Amino acid sequence: MDAESPFNGHWPYYSESEIDAVTAVLRSGKVNYWTGQLCREFEQEFANFCNVRHAVALSNGTLALELAMRALDISSGDEVIVPCRTFIASASTVINCGAKPIFADVDSESQNITADTIKAV
Incomplete structure (x- = not known):
């Protein structure tokens, strides 16, 4: 694989540009x-x-997820479906917003949650 490929085995991957x-x-x-x-x-x-009209740059994905939860008014008493195989x-x-994470299995090929794995929970 060439040096510019995001699939060279390193994560996170950053291109030279x-x-x-x-x-x-x-x-x-x-x-x-x-x-x-x-x-x-x-x-x-x-x-x-x-x-889109607006975009906001944040320091990391964790902060982005938390702000998205807060924008959606996710709070105590809510349940949020998350993949069982994911970054913490x-x-x-979800927990920081007072809600309860519900873990859904991932598809064996895509490693993502699917409509079927969500229905199972």
Whole structure:
């Protein structure tokens, strides 16, 4: 496999162009909303790419999951179906919102939950 392939056995995988882009931002010193426009520009470009009005850049996927739960008003008494084979944040963010994670099995080929594995719970 070539060096640019995301399937070279390493995780997380970052391409050289991604590393170069992050390096350029770090070297600029403009790493937040107070010191520059780079984050806002990225958010707008990403929103355009996704054909939506807004996008918000966050520091990690765990925070993104928790904010999504809060935006959906997930709270005490709610149950959220999560895959049984996943990163811990899939369940911990549910718990942080006061809800209960319900674990669904994953499909043996895709390793994702499916309508059938969700129906089983």
